[in-house]
Amino acid sequence: MHNAVILSIGDEILRGKIVDTNFAYIAKQLYLMGLNVSAHYTFPDTEEWICAGISEAAERAEIIILTGGLGPTRDDATRNGLARFLGRKLVLNQRVAKKICDFFSRRNIEMPENNLVQAYLPEGAVPMENNEGTAPGIFVKYKSKMIFLLPGPPREMMDVFKSVRLILQKELQLKPKSFATFKTIGVPESLIAEWIGEIELPESVDVAFYPSLSGVNIYIKSDSSDAIESAENILSKKLQNYTFAREENRKIEAVIGEILRSRNETLAVAESCTGGMLASRIVDISGSSDYFLGGVVSYANSTKINILGVDEKTLSRYGAVSKQVAEQMAIGVKNRLGSTYSIAITGIAGPTGGTPKKPVGLVYVSLSAADKTYVRKYNLVGGRNAIRTRSASAGLNMLWCKLKFGDIENYPFQDGGKFC
Amino acid sequence: MHNAVILSIGDEILRGKIVDTNFAYIAKQLYLMGLNVSAHYTFPDTEEWICAGISEAAERAEIIILTGGLGPTRDDATRNGLARFLGRKLVLNQRVAKKICDFFSRRNIEMPENNLVQAYLPEGAVPMENNEGTAPGIFVKYKSKMIFLLPGPPREMMDVFKSVRLILQKELQLKPKSFATFKTIGVPESLIAEWIGEIELPESVDVAFYPSLSGVNIYIKSDSSDAIESAENILSKKLQNYTFAREENRKIEAVIGEILRSRNETLAVAESCTGGMLASRIVDISGSSDYFLGGVVSYANSTKINILGVDEKTLSRYGAVSKQVAEQMAIGVKNRLGSTYSIAITGIAGPTGGTPKKPVGLVYVSLSAADKTYVRKYNLVGGRNAIRTRSASAGLNMLWCKLKFGDIENYPFQDGGKFC
Numbered sequence: 077m078h079n080a081v082i083l084s085i086g087d088e089i090l091r092g093k094i095v096d097t098n099f100a101y102i103a104k105q106l107y108l109m110g111l112n113v114s115a116h117y118t119f120p121d122t123e124e125w126i127c128a129g130i131s132e133a134a135e136r137a138e139i140i141i142l143t144g145g146l147g148p149t150r151d152d153a154t155r156n157g158l159a160r161f162l163g164r165k166l167v168l169n170q171r172v173a174k175k176i177c178d179f180f181s182r183r184n185i186e187m188p189e190n191n192l193v194q195a196y197l198p199e200g201a202v203p204m205e206n207n208e209g210t211a212p213g214i215f216v217k218y219k220s221k222m223i224f225l226l227p228g229p230p231r232e233m234m235d236v237f238k239s240v241r242l243i244l245q246k247e248l249q250l251k252p253k254s255f256a257t258f259k260t261i262g263v264p265e266s267l268i269a270e271w272i273g274e275i276e277l278p279e280s281v282d283v284a285f286y287p288s289l290s291g292v293n294i295y296i297k298s299d300s301s302d303a304i305e306s307a308e309n310i311l312s313k314k315l316q317n318y319t320f321a322r323e324e325n326r327k328i329e330a331v332i333g334e335i336l337r338s339r340n341e342t343l344a345v346a347e348s349c350t351g352g353m354l355a356s357r358i359v360d361i362s363g364s365s366d367y368f369l370g371g372v373v374s375y376a377n378s379t380k381i382n383i384l385g386v387d388e389k390t391l392s393r394y395g396a397v398s399k400q401v402a403e404q405m406a407i408g409v410k411n412r413l414g415s416t417y418s419i420a421i422t423g424i425a426g427p428t429g430g431t432p433k434k435p436v437g438l439v440y441v442s443l444s445a446a447d448k449t450y451v452r453k454y455n456l457v458g459g460r461n462a463i464r465t466r467s468a469s470a471g472l473n474m475l476w477c478k479l480k481f482g483d484i485e486n487y488p489f490q491d492g493g494k495f496c
Numbered sequence: 497m498h499n500a501v502i503l504s505i506g507d508e509i510l511r512g513k514i515v516d517t518n519f520a521y522i523a524k525q526l527y528l529m530g531l532n533v534s535a536h537y538t539f540p541d542t543e544e545w546i547c548a549g550i551s552e553a554a555e556r557a558e559i560i561i562l563t564g565g566l567g568p569t570r571d572d573a574t575r576n577g578l579a580r581f582l583g584r585k586l587v588l589n590q591r592v593a594k595k596i597c598d599f600f601s602r603r604n605i606e607m608p609e610n611n612l613v614q615a616y617l618p619e620g621a622v623p624m625e626n627n628e629g630t631a632p633g634i635f636v637k638y639k640s641k642m643i644f645l646l647p648g649p650p651r652e653m654m655d656v657f658k659s660v661r662l663i664l665q666k667e668l669q670l671k672p673k674s675f676a677t678f679k680t681i682g683v684p685e686s687l688i689a690e691w692i693g694e695i696e697l698p699e700s701v702d703v704a705f706y707p708s709l710s711g712v713n714i715y716i717k718s719d720s721s722d723a724i725e726s727a728e729n730i731l732s733k734k735l736q737n738y739t740f741a742r743e744e745n746r747k748i749e750a751v752i753g754e755i756l757r758s759r760n761e762t763l764a765v766a767e768s769c770t771g772g773m774l775a776s777r778i779v780d781i782s783g784s785s786d787y788f789l790g791g792v793v794s795y796a797n798s799t800k801i802n803i804l805g806v807d808e809k810t811l812s813r814y815g816a817v818s819k820q821v822a823e824q825m826a827i828g829v830k831n832r833l834g835s836t837y838s839i840a841i842t843g844i845a846g847p848t849g850g851t852p853k854k855p856v857g858l859v860y861v862s863l864s865a866a867d868k869t870y871v872r873k874y875n876l877v878g879g880r881n882a883i884r885t886r887s888a889s890a891g892l893n894m895l896w897c898k899l900k901f902g903d904i905e906n907y908p909f910q911d912g913g914k915f916c
Contacts, residue, residue, distance in 0.1 A: 090533045092524025093706055095517050099538070104512025113510045115545075116538035118519070125535075132552075266608035269569040285569060286508045287649070295513065324513070345793075351779025352772030355793040359771025362847055362880060370799035372792055373765075373775040379790035379833055383803065413799055427782055437602075455603055458628045460782055462651050492605045 077112045077299075078248055081133035084118040085126060085144035085154050086228060098143045098226075098233050105237065109250055111139065121145045126157025134221050141240065144228030146211040148190040154225055155214070159198040162218055166196040172203050176210045204239035208232040215243060222247060254297070254304035258311060260318040261291035261328055261473050262487065268292055268315075275310055278303035289465040290328065290472075291320075317487060320476055328472050329361050335479045336367035341416035343475070345371035346384055346409035348396065348422040349439065354468040369413045374405060384408035395434065397422050399451045399496050402440035406451075410444045417478070418444045419471040423454070425463045439467045441493070443474040443484075450474065450484065454493040497532045498668055501553035504538040505546060505564035505574050506648060518563045518646075518653050524706070525657060528715060528744070529664065530674055531559065541565045546577025554641050561660065564648030566631035568610040574645055575634070579618040582638055586616040589632075592623050596630045624659035628652040635663060642667060674718060676728045680738040681711035681748055681893050682907065688712055688735075695730055698723035709878075709885040710748065710892075711740075737907060740896055748892050749781050755899045756787035761836035763895070765791035766804055766829035768816065768842040769859065774888040789833045794825060804828035815854065817842050819871045819916050822860035826871075830864045837898070838864045839891040843874070845883045859887045861913070863894040863904075870894065870904065874913040 082102055089096045096118065103113045114136055119125040126145065133140040145154030159166050173195035180187040194211045197203060204213030206227060213236035214225035224240050226233045244250065260268065265287040272283055277296075280303045286293045296311070298304045312319070320331045336343060345354050355371040358364055372383050377396055380386040385408040386401055394400045405420035423439025430436035437456040442449060454470055456463045470493060477484040485495060502522050509516045516538065523533045534556055539545040546565065553560045565574030579586050593615035600607035614631045617623060624633030626647060633656035634645035644660050646653045664670065680688065685707040692703055697716075700723045706713040716731070718724045732739070740751045756763060765774050775791040778784055792803050797816055800806040805828045806821055814820045825840035843859025850856035857876040862869060872894065876886045890913060897904040905915060 089520070090523055090536065091527045091704070092520040092522070092533075093704070095515060095520045097515055100509070100512040100515040102512070103510055107511040113512075114540065116504075116510060118536035120534065264605070264608070266568045266610045269610060270608055284507050284511075284571060285567075286513060287567070293513070295508075295511070344799075347772070347775075349779070350776070351784075351788075352767070352775030352791060352793065353779075355767075355772030355795075356770070356776050356884075359769070359773075359793070359795060360881065360884075362845075364771075365795055365849075368771075368795050370793040370795040370803075371772060372803070373772065373779070373790040375775075375779060375785055375788050375790040376833075379764075382834075383790075383792070383832065412803065413796075425779075425782075429785075457599060457603055459651060459655065461780060462628055464776075464780075492603050494604075 077110075078139060079112050079114045079137040080106050080139035080141060081114060081137040082116045083126075083129045083133055083140065083142045084116070085121050085129075085142060086118070087120050087151075089118050089144075090120060098228065098230055101230070101234065102141055102143070102237065105241065109241070109244065111244070111250075121151050121153050123153045123156045123160055126154055127160040130158065130161040130223065138220055139222050139224075139244065141224045141226065143226045143233055146194065146225060146227045148188065148193050148210075152193075155193075155196060155198070158201075158214070158216070158223065158225060162198050162200075162216065164199040167199055168192075169195050169197045169203060172197070172212050175212070179210050204236050206232050206236050208235045212236075213239060215239070254299070254301040256296050256304055256308045257322055257324050258294040258315055258319050259291060259321040259323075259326065259328075260294065260315055261320055261469070261476065262318045263292065265292045268294065271314060272311075275314065277307045277310065281307045289462060290469045317481075327361070328476055329357050332472060332476055332479065333358070333361050333364055333367055336416075342367050342369050342414075344369045344409045344413035344415035344418045345471070346405040346418065346420040347371060347373050348375060348380070348405070349425040350421045350464045350468050351375060353464050354419065354421065354471055357468060357472070369415050372409055372412075380405065384412065397424055397434055397438060397440065399440055399453065402442040402451050403444075403449055406442035406444035406449055416446065417475060419475055420444070421467050421471055423456075423463070423467055425460045425467075427460060437463055439463065439470070440496075441467060441470045441474060443471070443478060445478055451496055452493045453496045497530070498559060499532050499534045499557040500526050500559035500561060501534060501557040502536045503549045503553055503560065503562045504536070505541050505549075505562055506538070507540050507571070509538050509564070510540055518648065518650055521650070521654065522561055522563070522657065525661065526559075527704075528675060528717075529661070529670055530717065531664070541571050541573050543573045543576045543580055546574055547580040550578065550581040550643065558640055559642050559644075559664070561644045561646065563646045563653050566614065566645060566647045568608065568613050568630070572613070575613075575616060575618070578621075578634070578636070578643065578645060582618050582620075582636065584619040587619055589615050589617050589623055592617070592632050595632070599630050624656050626652050626656050628655045632656075633659060635659070674721065674724065676716050676724055677742055677744050678714040678731060678735055678739045679711060679741040679743075679746065679748075680714065680735055681740055681889070681896065682738045683712065685712050688714065691734060692731075695734060697727045697730065701727045709882060710889040713744075737901075747777075747781070748889075748896055749777050752892060752896055752899060753778070753781050753784055753787055756836075757783075762787050762789050762834075764789045764829045764833040764835035764838045765891070766825040766838065766840040767791060767793050768795060768800070768825070769845040770841045770884045770888050771795055773884050774839065774841060774891055777888055777892070789835050792829055792832075800825065804832065817844055817854055817858060817860065819860055819873065822862040822871050823864075823869055826862035826864035826869055836866065837895060839895055840864070841887050841891055843876075843883070843887055845880045845887075847880060857883055859883065859890070860916075861887060861890045861894060863891070863898060865898055871916055872913040873916045
């Protein structure tokens, strides 16, 4: 397999001022092209470091991609670092110089003199078109290595990456790679790992897990498309009750939304400890107004009573964090907003507010449908934010199961919990 | 200055499945502690690579921080990589083992056997507490190097980082008072930079800006505590109308909450395009039940009418995204929940739903107080999530100004906007 090393350049990244999203973008593009990213470095923006970075990358990979440090200021040393590594001079590329001048004259701005620096390329290097800015990408072949320099601003980087893709496809005569994704909810990573350990998958198949507070993603990859097909068949069966999506960027909120939309059904939520987080996740899906009617953040008891119609006696008898109140919140919001389904959450997110009988992490999640109202009791762990996120995920987990299986009492759920 | 190298471990990062935010977090924390991050590597999760990564980092720095690869599956090789680098065995730490067992029994889940792997530490290494998950951090001193292993999930990493900070402060005898923080809201980074350029600060003082969707953080740093004191005096005056906090981890939601609590006042919110995000940010502060009564996510027009009492005619005449509806939402939720203040947000977060007259990014934010109801009109930029986050921040910005200054019409606000 062809190996690549990606090198991000910039003090701003090393000081944590910006999160480096370029690297993830490039890494993913290369992965999907069937190339292997063996390492990534972030180095300061000095000529010495950049030259050292390219040398170290060259020991590990035949493809070396740098981003950042192609601007017009003295902080921008990537061109010089490459020239030093190659032992070549920077020479003015007339075609690039003309393009830069045109860029400014089209915008009726006088060109700062510095900007011409961007037209200097190491001898033998080729510019790659940048339609989003003035710094061209730079490509150079050196011995058995292919070295690419991309600008740092993400839009410019992505534009120049189009040329990188074409060059790599041509130079390496790439065939498409086989891979598959399973996004699951309801089982912990360690249990999935145990299952997969017990299954016989084709040897060439590589399996990776990524757990989050909303489920576990499983990725499989192989050089052989037959092997992937066979592994896919086995895993789809084993994971059928837990897999909500097969595409990387698909969230459970979106899957639920699509089912609701197709059935002309609607959803409302009532949240206490999650305080709007569940609603916010649902609304994060563009187009959610088709099926999401809204919700009530009933943080205070008075709000539970006045807006949701929770019974005052129930509240004082069982407490706000109870099966009974969760149920009444779910039914209340469903009736008030007139939705097909509703989810209600009440719990103790901590760090304060816990008691021996009702400890931090105790959360009741209710799902109300036309035929039945369910409540599950959870004892969740983690900090305030983790407990809230897990609670919201638990609600989505219940709704997804209901939509998919009709009845949900025999299906397992994220983070344990029990029907009550 | 002390040098650090950060090493992120994981095929998921190298495949671009996830964006590595841990690195930015750690880099910033180290920078603020006065340490220099000289490089960052991302390596695959095999024992060989991890061992090689630590060796290479050791050539460049005395502080080596690894994140990721501490999970319970066979992908998780960081412990083994460290053991190989040290030339030591992994041994079971009984205390950690007990903690992991407790973690599962509290959740009423049977512990998968795999999980005990996390209790194995290289000989001579010390566990660091992780309150957010089962994998402890690991600290080991080796020759002149300090090596830290942190779990990959961000919430767990941040929790364990607290121990890293304490260990570094103690081992390196870092001076505590060599920097100061100003957390501001309401002015763009470029304007602050201009102001600070005009001010004469002591020469040894280094200024850094970290802009975010919720404001700009300004950090000043110096070896001299006198210089910092003098710079602090100057900047406190210049920035007094914009500085809501002087501590790194303090959020504007918390500052607002403290003022409300001290005055025995309460808050309610009504959200359309932010869809619960504002409520969720407020509830993220522990103890917010003292002053936050709750909110309504009035995503559908029917919810605006039925729960908030927005006038149907106003809705059809001006549209849901209008000054008039924002105002009625604010007044409606304030009356329904009986709060002292309310914030209401209605807008078009995109990417769909915009029109030439009401483009994506058009957002009305209303603040209602006893004396007056204000509405500001914003034209926000960015993707769906950025627009929603900026909208929520705008609401908090208005409320903070109202609480602090009494009248708000002469104060500037985050992301422009105009009273209407």
